[in-house]
Amino acid sequence: MSFVYLEPFGPAAQQRLGRLIASAKGGDPLSPVTVIVPSMYAGLSLRRDLARQGGLVNVRFMPPARLAEYLGVSSMAQQGKTPLSRILKLAAVRHFAAEMAAREPLGAVAAHAPLHSYIAGIFDDLSVLPESGLAMLKSSNPVTGQVVEWYRLYRGLLGGHYTREDLTRAAVAAVAKGEAASVLQAMGFIVFYLAADLSPAESSLVSALGQDGLCAVVLGLTGEQDVDSETIKLAGQLSPATGRAVPVPPRAGSSGVCHIAIAPDAHEEVRRIVRCIVHDAGQGVPFHRMAIFSLNSGAYSALAINQLEMAGVPVAGPDPQLLSDTPAGKLVLYMLEALRTGLARESVMRWLAESPVYISDRANPAPQELAAWEAISSAAGVVRGAGQWQGRLDNYCRGLQEKISSGQTDENGEPLATDDFAVKRDSALRLKDFITRLAADPPPRDSSPWKNFTAWAGMLAKRYAGAGSWPEEQLDRYEKVIGVMGELAAIDSIEPGGTTLEGFSRMLAECLDTASGRAGATGSGVFIAPLGSARGMEFDVVYIPGMAEGAFPPSAYDDAVIPDSLKQQLGEGALLPLRSVRRLNSRREFLSAVATGKRVILSYPAAGVEGQRRAYPSSWLTREAQILHRETPGALPARPSGPSPLSSSNLEDFARAPWLTVIKSVQQGLESADALAPADLHDYDMRSLAGWRASGQRPDRHFLAQGGGMLHRALAMERGRAGDAFSAWDGNLAELAGRSGRLGIPAGRHFSPTRLELWARCPFQY
Secondary structure, eight states: OOOEEEEETTHHHHHHHHHHHHHHHTTOTTSOEEEEOSOHHHHHHHHHHHHTTTOOOSEEEEOHHHHHHHHHHHHHHHTTOEEOOHHHHHHHHHHTHHHHHTSTTTGGGGGOHHHHHHHHHHHHHHTTSOHHHHHHHHTTOHHHHHHHHHHHHHHHHTTTEEOHHHHHHHHHHHHHHTTTHHHHHHHOEEEEESOOSOOHHHHHHHHHHHHTTOEEEEEEEOSOHHHHHHHHHHHHHHOHHHHTSOOOOOOOSOTTEEEEEEESSHHHHHHHHHHHHHHHHHTTOOGGGEEEEESSHHHHHHHHHHHHHHTTOOEEEEOOSBGGGSHHHHHHHHHHHHHHTTSOHHHHHHHHHHSOOBSSSTTOBGGGGHHHHHHHHHHHTOOSOHHHHHHHHHHHHHHHHHHHHHTOBOTTSOBOOHHHHHHHHHHHHHHHHHHHHHHTSOOOOTTBOHHHHHHHHHHHHHHHHOGGGSOHHHHHHHHHHHHHHHHGGGGGGTOTTOBOHHHHHHHHHHHTOSBOOEEEOTTSSEEEEEGGGOTTOOEEEEEEOOOBTTBTTBOOOOOSSSOHHHHHHTOTTOSSOOHHHHHHHHHHHHHHHHTTEEEEEEEEETTOSSSSOOOOBOHHHHHHHHHHHHHSTTOOOSSOOSSOOOOTTTGGGGTTSTTEEEOOSHHHHHHHGGGSOOSSHHHHHHHHHHHHHHTTOOGGGSGGGSTTOHHHHHHHHHHHHHSSSOOGGGTOOGGGTTTOTTTTOOTTOOOOHHHHHHHHHOTTTO
């Protein structure tokens, strides 16, 4: 009997899910049903979509890990085991790093800190292998053999903790023994929706539930034979009857892809997407029915979120910003760096400049003192060390006090401005008090327990954060940073020898290199996420930017420790995926993302994301362009040169085709916005100015150039650059006299050329 269903990604798969839920409920709408979804984002999207079709009661959506937790956690608790966190993984890897570094062939490389995250990932892969597979790898070559030995030591140290695979094995055992009957009864019929890349234990759990008639599985098909081969193989593992079934017909047509855009760079690419989003919103498409998916999530997601927020458009999805890059993360990490360097002046000033440090209370932020403290500490000759800070600041204050009391005059015979000296003296005293208070709470001694370091660092973070005045989203990230720091105390269970300030700082920095949360509530704005998050969702419009050759899909390199040649020796059905399989998985992710949208727009930057190197379209984008070209009669290249087929090298020549937009410059991007909508107020102004100039009008007569605004200043600077008069472009700051406290040019006083030269050389020193 088959309980596995093969359906194309998109509406067909969702309709199958709806029928399975209705069949499981029978005539009782309150009967429980549980849907196992690829992600919680997919669960929220499915709940809304299915509820619109007639209501949804007593249906739960959860990821696979949550199901394993429901079924197997009691067994783990009886064995006295606790979950294995990422922090404990890294700590266990580093626990044996010194031992591995003392031996060949890894040698000193084993002690290299950045290697440890990679090794932790290798250990996750090894955790699914049976002992026979580990033995084969151990004897394969010296490097792999040493890594396997390292893994066995790591696994022995963490014997009191369980991995996700261990938890799933326990769930399989609970189902087989009937120990999970009460839990399964409460969960009702279980549907695994668009399952993919199941681990051995997860496959066993699905098979165990399916054989008892407790679940059904919906697998997504793309219509491409090579991509679907892995899905059909999985179906055969779960239910042999399904594995012999005939798959759906091959993919025909361009699916939801309806347009392709080429932009000069990534910024202009995203600007065009924002213009399209604003235009579609004006046509009645809700923001939450639009999405942006990308492989280069760090660059494109951050850029898209920034641009949409500038346009006042709400966003949703995972936040690409790492905890280490948040204000709270920088406050803690830069504080530890300052203390680790012995209060080096450069480190202290970086801490004050780049994080929200509060001096003594929540109403006195240190950045307000930064400019003065930077100048004062430099003039005082501070280098590092609490004693040096205090002693040299005392000398600096005494020197200022002497100038105040002496009644000295400058080279023009005018009395020195003692008020300025008094302000500097008071600021220097505040700086001294700040350093003294910071140095009064030194870090714990070397080899102190991890919990001592977490308590000490947490106390200092709370003192200098002033988090009560932070925005709500930043306050949430602050709590996460404090939570991660507190979790480091658990390392004492596997490293009773304690740690040092350097070791604590390094571990905390690595643990904070994780997602900071979400950018907004799902369903409240434009959904922005990595491509892998798209599976199981549904939108009216989907944008997939960054489709340049070499970046989409990313290059799949052979693993240095367990290369494909070794993985193939593990036999048929190897548990470690080959590079070819990983590339097919990437292709499946792309096609499943395309299937989530009724309209899909692809794009790529002609200059790449991080530089001006010429970029070419990905083969995946070119394939979609060829389909659109075949389906659009009469679309000819702009420069006919014979019957040359469309390819990545001549795609831009088809700019006249209705399915292609080519933007060669920012100016052309503004002009093309006429058919869309301005992305924000700045975009509106720039388009207005571009139209003004195109009509032959002088820019200085535009309304934006009136009233001393930014455009007025820019035009004045341009005239100064082109003219021969002594202007602000050349350094004439006379017009700022009395209006710029930052530059320190008081009104009504005359300065000798010597003093002006001194000021020009170093304004802060002056």
